[in-house]
Amino acid sequence: MADNIYVVGHKSPDTDSVTSAITYANLKNQLGMKDVVPAAAGEINNETKYVLEYFKIAPPVVLNDATDKKVILVDHNEVGQAVDNIMKADILEIIDHHKIGDIQTGKPIFFHNEPVGATGTIIASMYELNGVAISKEMAGLMMAAILSDTVLFKSPTCTDKDKATVEKLSKICGEDPQKFGMEMLKAKSDIKSKTAKDILFGDFKKFDFSGVKAGVGQIEVMDLADLAPKREEILAEMRKALESEKLDMIVLMLTDVIKEASDLLFVGTAAAKEGFEKAFGGKVTNNSIYKEKVLSRKKQVIPPLESAFKK
Amino acid sequence: MADNIYVVGHKSPDTDSVTSAITYANLKNQLGMKDVVPAAAGEINNETKYVLEYFKIAPPVVLNDATDKKVILVDHNEVGQAVDNIMKADILEIIDHHKIGDIQTGKPIFFHNEPVGATGTIIASMYELNGVAISKEMAGLMMAAILSDTVLFKSPTCTDKDKATVEKLSKICGEDPQKFGMEMLKAKSDIKSKTAKDILFGDFKKFDFSGVKAGVGQIEVMDLADLAPKREEILAEMRKALESEKLDMIVLMLTDVIKEASDLLFVGTAAAKEGFEKAFGGKVTNNSIYKEKVLSRKKQVIPPLESAFKK
Structure with a gap:
């Protein structure tokens, strides 16, 4: 495992962080980079569990320490939100949609940050740019990420690009966005079982x-x-x-x-x-x-x- | 001029910084954003003067202080290399090819950093992505940027994408890259007149x-x-x-x-x-x-x- 490249989102992982790790690793795999694996920076939450079970995708490994690891960061670009010891890791790429934070690198890397509603929207467009077909499962995960991060398009962070992307993805995965989104939110807001x-x-x-x-x-x-x-x-x-x-x-x-x-x-x-x-x-x-x-x-x-x- | 958006490169501007400001502002203009203007973070050097005169493009305005200005940064992403008071500016976008530096923003912005030989290579691909035709002059400026930053493809920073981009651009501007590049380098290395x-x-x-x-x-x-x-x-x-x-x-x-x-x-x-x-x-x-x-x-x-x- 020493030479794996981990795609990993932020701590307290949400659906966009976890599914972006999975879908971006999948894109890299499709492009021939077989050593790229998805990871999560902590335990996954109820909403994400619901999404992964729905599309029958295994949860990613948990990465607790980035020391000497090769990593690709998704859905964050701040040291305080990243896996411990991120500055001792070899950061290869960053894909994000937040404000520009405090992560610095010693060499030029690929860093794409776009003010859209979810990292899933950016990754969907990267499949397209690279001419890689999106599977039913990956489409479902990216759609879930966008619906989750934009709270079913209601958040002011939601852009036309997010909506257009969900429309495309819903056709591929065959799920109605509103219906699926409400079920997902219900899973998320099941707070009775939460401390x-x-x-x-x-x-x-x-x-x-x-x-x-x-x-x-x-x-x-x-x-x-x-x-x-x-x-x-x-x-x-x-x-x-x-x-x-x-x-x-x-x-x-x-x-x-x-x-x-x-x-x-x-x-x-x-x-x-x-x-x-x-x-x-x-x-x-x-x-x-x-x-x-x-x-x-x-x-x-x-x-x-x-x-x-x-x- | 108060509401202009300035596209500006680093201090001690080189050819990639200056021509990237000009060509990216041109792309934005073509896309309908008429208030985007190119700027330079200081006096332009002999090489850049040669390039601008060759393609008959006026030098950009000089921006010495970014306080309260709307700016798009090209070819740098470090506070120490930017126009004075950059942290008091409203940074709208960053397009760069260097290591990730210390510029932070209060809100999500478009930031695209790619490990290629020149910012010109990235901007050329953004014309393509946006379906905007590249004029003879803009092609010449982007070609000059890539040849300058990669020292005629000899620098280890040079990638296949840089070479392929120059090939495309040279066809548009009608200049032979090697011949034009040598003339440009001669203009740059005219050190007799320099203190x-x-x-x-x-x-x-x-x-x-x-x-x-x-x-x-x-x-x-x-x-x-x-x-x-x-x-x-x-x-x-x-x-x-x-x-x-x-x-x-x-x-x-x-x-x-x-x-x-x-x-x-x-x-x-x-x-x-x-x-x-x-x-x-x-x-x-x-x-x-x-x-x-x-x-x-x-x-x-x-x-x-x-x-x-x-x-």
Whole structure:
């Protein structure tokens, strides 16, 4: 296994990270690079499990340490979100759709970042560019990635290219996007079986806002009321994580995908709270600020936080 | 002009930086974005002047400060190489072929980096991808960029894609690549009219090697003997620049494009000298280390320096 090239997404892997690793490794395999294998930077979540089982694809190996490994990064380009010791790895390529982060390389590499709704959209176009046919299974995985990351096209990160790509992919895999997407979201938002810790860390990313160390998580549900009974437990978990992860603040987006709004739970220092309130133009009440129309961490939560803390 | 979008390359602009700004702005214009204009991050050099005059293209405006400007970066992705105050600009896109540097953005942007010999190669393929016809003039500029950056295909950074692209472009512009390339190199290596300062800063880039602040310049000539009379003057200029630019070391590659070798002039601290000698496996003699087959700063000088200073 020493000479394998691992395609791997971010920690707290979501469906786009995991399926992008699988589909991009598949593309490389089709192009003759047989030593490229998919990996996940942690345990896969319920939604992704549902997707992989639906299309009968085995979950990828888990990669916990990148030291001396050859890797291709998908769906992230920040050291804090990557597998441990990523700067001791040989990074061969990066395919992403986020803001440009802090990963640096010692030599020129292929790095393609595009402001679309999902990495899956970019990978689908790379199959096309390379003239490689997309199998039913790979089409299903990429469609799932796009539907998941754009919350069924509702997120402001969603572009026309994402929609057009899903249309093409749905024809190949034979699944109706809306129907499949709702089933997938249901699998994701099955929170009864989840602990407060699962909820906090299920989709959790670290950021550095001009020196302010932050963690920003997100959980999407069909109805915020489902989360109400666990609210105090989740806040306690957030306060614990502040200390254990050495952070200045943690925001957890409780996102109602039907009402299209997010309740932004906050814990952190007084200075961080000030920045958080500035970012979202409100006062923290009962540990949160409720924001209509906020669905996207990447487009609606990270940029205002970046600006608020900019020196 | 306030709402223009400037396409701009690195400081100490070379032919690839300047022509990439012009050709990418042209592509955007063809695609209907009329407010995109090319710019240069400093005075253009003799080689680039020759190229622009040959194809009858006006030199771009000079952009000295990026504060509050909308910019598209070509041919670089490091803050230290960019127009002043680049982090106060709104960076819309990056097209490059170097190692991944330290530029970060607050929102997702289009960033395409590909390990090919020149940015011109990438831009030529973007015309194709977008189905935009390449004019004679634009073909000439992109061909010049590739021939310049790959030193007429001799640099180890040169890929098959660069060669194939030049073949296509030469048919469009009607110029023989070898013949045109030699004329261009002659224009570049006309060093008689150059001061020691011109020679040092004509193609000079700053780097940070694990905290060691370095400047690495390059001048390409047809015969190293032409530079011999100016050697002491150049070294004096390098020592002066160490202080004025607050650097720990400066390397100037005196590159003989015919013999395919570089004399690496060095000035710097004792610690930096140790790292430099480690990087190139030799002792500094008469202020330099001579290396056969070394033509590329990016591929043969920066990576060994990065490794040598890595903590």
